[in-house]
Amino acid sequence: MNILICDDDKEIVEAIGIYLENEGYTIFKAFHGGEAIEIIESNEIHLIIMDIMMPVMDGMKATRKIREEKNIPVIMLSAKSEDTDKILGLNLGADDYITKPFNPLELIARVKANLRRYTTLGSLEQNDNVYQTGGLVIDDERKSITADGKEVHLTPVQYKILTLLTANAGRVFSIEEIYEKVWNEPAYQPENTVAVHIRKIREKIEINPKEPKYLKVVWGVGYKVEKI
Numbered sequence: 586m587n588i589l590i591c592d593d594d595k596e597i598v599e600a601i602g603i604y605l606e607n608e609g610y611t612i613f614k615a616f617h618g619g620e621a622i623e624i625i626e627s628n629e630i631h632l633i634i635m636d637i638m639m640p641v642m643d644g645m646k647a648t649r650k651i652r653e654e655k656n657i658p659v660i661m662l663s664a665k666s667e668d669t670d671k672i673l674g675l676n677l678g679a680d681d682y683i684t685k686p687f688n689p690l691e692l693i694a695r696v697k698a699n700l701r702r703y704t705t706l707g708s709l710e711q712n713d714n715v716y717q718t719g720g721l722v723i724d725d726e727r728k729s730i731t732a733d734g735k736e737v738h739l740t741p742v743q744y745k746i747l748t749l750l751t752a753n754a755g756r757v758f759s760i761e762e763i764y765e766k767v768w769n770e771p772a773y774q775p776e777n778t779v780a781v782h783i784r785k786i787r788e789k790i791e792i793n794p795k796e797p798k799y800l801k802v803v804w805g806v807g808y809k810v811e812k813i
Contacts, residue, residue, distance in 0.1 A: 587611045587629055588611070588634065588696065589613040589614075589615060589632070590605075590613070591615040591617070591618065591620070591621040591633065592636035592639065592662060593617060593636065597662075597685075598614050599637050601634060605707065607780050608697075613628060613630065617642050618635075618639060619642045621651075622647060629656065631729075633651070633659045634659070635647060635679070637662070637670065638663065644662075648661070648677045649677050651678070652677065652678035656738065656741060656764060658680045658740075658742075659680055659681075660679070660682070660683060660699060661674040661679040661681070662685065663682075663685065675781040676776075676784075677776060680740060681695050681699055697736070701769075710761055716752045718751060718813045721751060730744070732789070737787065743789075745767045747790070748785060750809060754810045754812040757803045758807050760772070761775060763779050763807070
């Protein structure tokens with residue numbers, strides 16, 4: 586597996602690189618967003634660890650650019666811990682978020698979890714499941730989604746959430762259930778993380794995200810995909 590580390594602090598890049606190389610990963614290094622994009626365009630990258638505050642091109646702009654064409658998992662890395670920064674990163678398409686200083690074991694665990702979701706999403710394992718409700722169709726064998734005849738492209742995390750809800754159309758899942766089933770870890774204050782991903786999914790599958798036809802909130806309980 587190839588992992589790209591992008592941070593303007595070379596010591597942090599080297600430290601993360603050592604941790605991940607010890608786990609058997611191949612490491613690519615960039616020191617601003619522009620370099621990261623160049624590496625992605627010429628190499629097969631399976632996961633990106635992206636700092637937010639960098640010169641030339643920051644992590645937010647780079648992630649937005651990457652998301653225009655690729656669904657590679659992105660873990661945002663920043664010294665900032667405020668929820669607004671986390672939400673902004675998730676809104677731009679990041680899959681996960683870690684704040685500095687970080688525990689190396691936590692970083693490795695999050696890398697492995699995101700790679701598992703990504704490789705499962707892109708695996709060639711045969712799966713005959715097709716989930717449909719109204720005009721929303723998920724072909725889990727081909728990993729494809731159409732909404733009212735329009736092809737939809739989701740990140741691995743978004744795909745997992747929508748597939749979970751669509752496969753169980755009509756059932757309401759709590760925020761904690763969604764987080765634990767998709768992230769495969771105990772839920773700790775998951776509200777903002779799940780809500781941001783739900784909003785991004787709605788923007789992609791709904792004709793009018795403010796009046797969703799498929800992905801609905803059940804106030805005080807959680808979310809569901811409507812059974813049509």
